[in-house]
Amino acid sequence: xxxxxxxxxxxxxxxxxxxxxxxxxxxxxxxxxxxxxxxxxxxxxxxxxxxxxxxxxxxxxxxxxxxxxxxxxxxxxxxxxxxxxxxxxxxxxxxxxxxxxxxxxxxxxxxxxxxxxxxxxxxxxxxxxxxxxxxxxxxxxxxxxxxxxxxxxxxxxxxxxxxxxxxxxxxxxxxxxxxxxxxxxxxxxxxxxxxxxxxxxxxxxxxxxxxxxxxxxxxxxxxxxxxxxxxxxxxxxxxxxxxxxxxxxxxxxxxxxxxxxxxxxxxxxxxxxxxxxxxxxxxxxxxxxxxxxxxxxxxxxxxxxxxxxxxxxxxxxxxxxxxxxxxxxxxxxxxxxxxxxxxxxxxxxxxxxxxxxxxxxxxxxxxxxxxxxxxxx
Numbered sequence: 001x002x003x004x005x006x007x008x009x010x011x012x013x014x015x016x017x018x019x020x021x022x023x024x025x026x027x028x029x030x031x032x033x034x035x036x037x038x039x040x041x042x043x044x045x046x047x048x049x050x051x052x053x054x055x056x057x058x059x060x061x062x063x064x065x066x067x068x069x070x071x072x073x074x075x076x077x078x079x080x081x082x083x084x085x086x087x088x089x090x091x092x093x094x095x096x097x098x099x100x101x102x103x104x105x106x107x108x109x110x111x112x113x114x115x116x117x118x119x120x121x122x123x124x125x126x127x128x129x130x131x132x133x134x135x136x137x138x139x140x141x142x143x144x145x146x147x148x149x150x151x152x153x154x155x156x157x158x159x160x161x162x163x164x165x166x167x168x169x170x171x172x173x174x175x176x177x178x179x180x181x182x183x184x185x186x187x188x189x190x191x192x193x194x195x196x197x198x199x200x201x202x203x204x205x206x207x208x209x210x211x212x213x214x215x216x217x218x219x220x221x222x223x224x225x226x227x228x229x230x231x232x233x234x235x236x237x238x239x240x241x242x243x244x245x246x247x248x249x250x251x252x253x254x255x256x257x258x259x260x261x262x263x264x265x266x267x268x269x270x271x272x273x274x275x276x277x278x279x280x281x282x283x284x285x286x287x288x289x290x291x292x293x294x295x296x297x298x299x300x301x302x303x304x305x306x307x308x309x310x311x312x313x314x315x316x317x318x319x320x321x322x323x324x325x326x327x328x329x330x331x332x333x334x335x336x337x338x339x340x341x342x343x344x345x346x347x348x349x350x351x352x353x354x355x356x357x358x359x360x361x362x363x364x365x366x367x368x369x370x371x372x373x374x375x376x377x
Contacts, residue, residue: 078294085286085353092351093279101271101347103279106180110277111169113267116179117142122303123168123179125187125276128268129198130289131319133157134312135188138300139165141309149312158209180281184303187276189352190289191321192345193360196249197242197329199268204240211265215239218262222248225258246333250340272348279351286352292319323359330360 093102104110114125117139124139126132136157137149143164146152156163168176190198203214219240226247248255249269259266267275278286285302287295296311330338338360342349349356 075298078298081291082285082298085288086283088353089278089283089286089351092347095350098347098350101344102273102351104274104277106277106280108169109264110275110281111176112167112264113275114168115139115165116168116171116183117165119143120303120305120308121179121183122305123183123185125185125281125283127187127189127272127275129195129202130188130190131292132188136163136165138305138309138311142305149310184285185281185283186285186287186299186303187272187278187283188287188289188292188295189272189348191326191354192271192348193326193330193341193357194321196245196269196341197325200240200242200245203268204245213265218265221258221261225254226251242329243333243337246330246337246341250337250344252340252344271345273351288352289319290321326357327359335361335363 092098095102110125113127114123115136116123120142122139122142124135126136134149137152140146140152140157140163141149145164160167168179171179202208203211204219207214222240222244226244227241248258272278276283285295285299287299293314296314297306300306300309300311338357342357342361346356348354
């Protein structure tokens with residue numbers, strides 16, 4: 001009997017030890033997040049460990065792009081405008097009937113017009129009377145001489161010995177070819193007839209930069225040839241009239257002879273084709289003076305310099321085409337002279353999508369009473 005109770009007691013102790021060990025083991029079994037894991041026999045259901053599922057890139061939610069790299073609808077629309085200009089330029093260059101007006105060789109005269117910014121791989125062909133001075137300022141800033149365009153003295157911009165802007169003509173033929181084929185290239189154009197008015201006012205009426213050869217050399221030569229019954233003593237005093245200027249520009253043979261005498265001072269009314277050879281040089285962008293408010297920031301961004309420099313502020317309304325002004329200046333000029341002028345610049349009209357001035361070409365004969373002396377306008 002005694003052995004029986006001893007055996008029963010020993011079994012009880014063994015059972016008690018097993019219960020305590022089991023509870024201790026369950027307490028220490030926790031998952032990676034500190035939660036207890038209880039066996040299937042317990043009252044708490046087992047937490048299932050879900051195996052990660054690999055999601056393909058097509059199934060992933062598309063993240064929202066950052067705000068800065070997005071292309072705004074207006075930018076995309078303007079890119080289309082730029083593309084259409086280049087397409088039109090290419091199409092007109094292929095027009096055999098206009099070859100004499102659109103094609104020129106890439107000669108020294110053209111290379112002298114193209115300024116180089118090697119630091120940012122940019123070529124800019126200058127076309128006077130279209131904001132050319134402001135673009136020179138942009139390139140001067142990019143070359144590091146000044147921090148902003150506002151800091152550049154006006155007299156330095158056109159001092160090509162000191163402004164630090166090399167011309168493409170200063171490089172070797174191999175260097176020229178490399179830059180023409182790899183650099184970002186652009187130039188700006190303007191309605192040809194409005195450009196002539198601006199050139200006439202700037203060089204023969206106001207002459208703000210004091211270039212006396214226009215008044216004392218070029219103007220008298222034009223007057224002497226195209227104004228009848230003009231005494232030599234009055235050539236300078238009377239001043240050049242816009243009518244004289246138009247006759248000179250439209251006279252193919254006479255103008256060529258006079259231009260050789262005038263030298264490079266004539267660049268202010270040379271055709272865009274002669275200045276920049278757009279049918280031979282594949283430009284990246286052709287900007288228009290009439291849309292400079294949109295073209296300037298587009299060019300800066302396309303050339304990857306928009307974070308480095310800003311185009312100078314554009315006065316309101318200064319770039320808009322002014323048909324009233326054009327009609328006013330041409331009011332006293334014969335249809336024959338207007339037609340000759342258009343024939344010379346027809347290539348520029350068509351290359352860059354400017355409408356032919358039919359409102360002038362088809363106008364009625366002018367009443368001499370309405371003719372005004374243009375040098376005072």
